Amino acid sequence: MNMFIHELKSARKSILIWSLALVGITVLFLSIFPSISRDADEFKRLIEGYPEGVLKAVGLQINTITSFLGFYSYMFLYVMLCGAIQAMNLGAGIVAKETSGKTAEFLLTKPVTRLEILAAKWRAVLVSLVITNIVFVAAASFMANFVAVEGVDVTVFLLISASNFIIQLVFAALGIFLAVVLKRIRSVLTLSLSTIMVFFVLSVFGSIVGEEGIRYVTPFKYFDYAYIAEHSAYEARFLVLGLVLVVMMLSASFWLFSKKDIHSI
Amino acid sequence: MNMILRELKASRRSLIFWMAGILAMVAGGMSKYGSIQDSGQSMNDMMAAMPKSLQALFGIGSVDLSTVLGYYVVVFAYVLLMAAIHAGLLGANVIAKEERDKTAEFLMSKPVSRMQVLKSKLAAALFMIVIFNSTVLVVSVLMVQHYGGGNEDAGRLAILMMLLYLVQVLFLSAGAAIAAVSKKPKQAVSLSAGVILITYLLSIVIELSENLEVLRFATPFKYFEAKEVLFDIGGDWMFIALSVVLSGVLLIVAFTVYQKRDLNV
Numbered sequence: 001m002n003m004f005i006h007e008l009k010s011a012r013k014s015i016l017i018w019s020l021a022l023v024g025i026t027v028l029f030l031s032i033f034p035s036i037s038r039d040a041d042e043f044k045r046l047i048e049g050y051p052e053g054v055l056k057a058v059g060l061q062i063n064t065i066t067s068f069l070g071f072y073s074y075m076f077l078y079v080m081l082c083g084a085i086q087a088m089n090l091g092a093g094i095v096a097k098e099t100s101g102k103t104a105e106f107l108l109t110k111p112v113t114r115l116e117i118l119a120a121k122w123r124a125v126l127v128s129l130v131i132t133n134i135v136f137v138a139a140a141s142f143m144a145n146f147v148a149v150e151g152v153d154v155t156v157f158l159l160i161s162a163s164n165f166i167i168q169l170v171f172a173a174l175g176i177f178l179a180v181v182l183k184r185i186r187s188v189l190t191l192s193l194s195t196i197m198v199f200f201v202l203s204v205f206g207s208i209v210g211e212e213g214i215r216y217v218t219p220f221k222y223f224d225y226a227y228i229a230e231h232s233a234y235e236a237r238f239l240v241l242g243l244v245l246v247v248m249m250l251s252a253s254f255w256l257f258s259k260k261d262i263h264s265i
Numbered sequence: 266m267n268m269i270l271r272e273l274k275a276s277r278r279s280l281i282f283w284m285a286g287i288l289a290m291v292a293g294g295m296s297k298y299g300s301i302q303d304s305g306q307s308m309n310d311m312m313a314a315m316p317k318s319l320q321a322l323f324g325i326g327s328v329d330l331s332t333v334l335g336y337y338v339v340v341f342a343y344v345l346l347m348a349a350i351h352a353g354l355l356g357a358n359v360i361a362k363e364e365r366d367k368t369a370e371f372l373m374s375k376p377v378s379r380m381q382v383l384k385s386k387l388a389a390a391l392f393m394i395v396i397f398n399s400t401v402l403v404v405s406v407l408m409v410q411h412y413g414g415g416n417e418d419a420g421r422l423a424i425l426m427m428l429l430y431l432v433q434v435l436f437l438s439a440g441a442a443i444a445a446v447s448k449k450p451k452q453a454v455s456l457s458a459g460v461i462l463i464t465y466l467l468s469i470v471i472e473l474s475e476n477l478e479v480l481r482f483a484t485p486f487k488y489f490e491a492k493e494v495l496f497d498i499g500g501d502w503m504f505i506a507l508s509v510v511l512s513g514v515l516l517i518v519a520f521t522v523y524q525k526r527d528l529n530v
Contacts, residue, residue: 025466032318032474039316046314065322074322078466085462186366189454190354194282197350201290201343208339209297 003117007094007124015128018086019135022079026136029075030143033068037149040066064226068148072140073160073225079136080167080220081200087168088192090128091175094121095257096185104262114258118176122250125172133165155232163223163234170219170242171196173249180253180260216241268382272359272389280393283351284400290347291401294340295408298333321472333413334421334495337405341491344401345429349461349486352394352433356440357457359386360523364450370530383523387441387516394433402426421495428489431508435485436461438515445523482507 040062047055064070095118098104107117140161144152175192178185185191199218206214206221215221215238222238315323328335360383363369372382405426406419439460444453468486471477481487481504488504 028466028470029473032470032477035474035476036318036322039318043314043316043319061323062319066319071322078469082462085458186362187354187358187454189458190279190358193350193354193458194286197347198286201346205294205297205340205343211297 001120003112003120004123007121008127011090011094011124011128014086014090015131018082019132021082021086022132022136023139025075025078025082026140026143029078030072030140030147033071033147036071037066037068064229068144068150068152069156069160069229070225072144072157073228076160076164076225077204077220080164081196083132083136083164083168084171084196084199084220085192086132087125087129087170087172088175088196089188090125091172092179092185092192093175093188094125095176095179095253096188099184099262100186108262115254118254118257122176125176126169129165129168129172133162133168136164137161153229153232156229159228159232159234160223160225163228166239166242167219167222169246173246173253177249177253180257219245266385268377268385269389269392272386273392276355276359276389276393280396283347283397286347287344287397287400288404290343291340291404291408294343295337295412298336298412317475318473321469328492333409333417335492336412337409338491338495341405341425344405345432345486345491346465348397348401348429348433349436349465350458351397352436353440353457353461354454355390355393356437356442357444357453358440359390360441360444360519361447361450361453364529367530369528373528373530379524379526380520383520387437387519390437390441391434394430394437398426398430398433401429425491425494428494428505431505431512432485432488435508435512435515438512438519441519442515442522445519445526450529 044059044062047058050058065074098107108114137158141157144157171192174195178191178195179188199220202214203218203220206218215224219242222242223234227235328338330336330339363372373379402422405422409417409422410419440453440457443456443460444450447453447456464484465486467480467484471480471484471487485508488508489501493501
């Protein structure tokens with residue numbers, strides 16, 4: 001319990017900064033939504049004269065993309081980007097800091113097992129992420145009330161919003177795993193930022209060229225808006241894939257951490 | 266000279282990773298060329314008539330993806346993001362790492378002035394940026410020639426790389442200035458990453474709303490558009506001048522502040 005509280009305390013500032021960052025992104029993007037829906041209306045009037053086949057295809061697409069939830073799921077990619085960086089930083093940092101801050105010796109000589117240490121750290125990560133997400137969802141709902149003209153499907157809205165948390169779990173577990181596996185991490189942020197950029201670029205690029213297989217590779221693509229909107233649920237196999245990854249990386253971390261050679265100087 | 270070599274050696278591994286990343290990004294991205302079906306003339310007309318904000322939501326903008334250079338524009342957007350992250354983190358790391366890794370005392374007790382230290386470090390960083398940039402150029406020219414049947418204009422790509430270089434130098438200077446100014450060495454890298462992320466998100470938001478065009482000054486990601494460079498006029502002189510001036514100012518800040526910096530040893 002002490003360790004858990006200590007970790008949470010030292011994460012206080014980062015929770016605050018990241019919550020503000022996510023709120024900032026949400027406010028920034030959603031505040032331009034009214035101008036987007038105006039543009040969409042104008043454009044729909046403009047294309048009325050086009051052949052019916054084209055109109056049907058594009059008109060439908062425009063309606064989906066420029067609806068509030070469509071736009072929300074578009075901007076959500078950038079929320080996930082920041083959320084992922086937060087989570088991986090937190091996960092990798094919370095383990096790596098004992099070595100880089102030369103506090104490993106102090107901590108490991110306390111009468112607690114290594115498993116207990118890592119478990120406390122993981123709980124602190126979980127709670128930090130939950131707090132950030134609650135702040136984010138509150139801000140997003142507030143903005144949604146503010147800018148959405150048509151009624152918003154609350155279930156779909158919450159499902160999209162909550163998917164950030166699941167993706168964060170994956171990246172937090174990945175961070176912990178890497179911090180346990182790698183001998184020394186010089187700069188946690190460099191590691192997590194470059195790892196996440198790889199996944200981010202893969203997912204954006206994958207969706208432009210329409211590569212389906214990429215969805216299994218990058219967590220950013222686990223939760224597809226079109227599916228959520230239609231079924232009001234996550235795609236089971238991707239949800240399971242995400243959770244299995246978390247469990248696997250965590251159990252590997254616990255196992256490896258319990259026998260890791262930790263240098264204290 | 267010793268310091269430059271030492272610096273280059275220290276970043277060797279990370280540079281190799283970045284180069285592999287570029288290779289994968291550009292070669293992998295370009296290999297998908299042709300997988301996007303040309304959507305037909307009436308569709309292209311319609312896309313051209315679409316407001317800029319909706320084009321951005323559709324994810325491809327107004328480039329013609331059926332030409333190899335048009336397709337390259339899409340790939341380049343991510344190369345630019347990678348280059349910015351590399352340069353920004355490099356600028357901050359190259360200065361902050363001495364204090365972070367507790368080697369500042371050793372370095373500063375050598376018979377060299379701080380001015381010389383900083384000069385060598387920045388020279389090494391600039392050299393690494395040149396390598397990064399040349400890698401992008403070589404891979405891009407090879408790929409564009411390969412998929413374009415050998416009759417594409419490589420000169421335009423060279424101009425594009427020069428503009429990319431300006432942006433890289435700008436982010437490098439910003440990282441260096443941040444590292445010189447910030448009190449804690451660990452903070453420097455986070456701040457630098459924050460600046461990169463914020464300017465990147467700003468560039469996305471600008472795409473979505475024409476009212477925000479003025480903010481182009483605030484984000485180097487928008488100082489030039491690959492589409493314009495490759496298809497018509499080249500860079501915008503005002504923004505080229507702006508990036509040179511900004512880099513100069515930031516470097517002056519880095520040098521003056523670092524001279525008097527209170528080092529954490």
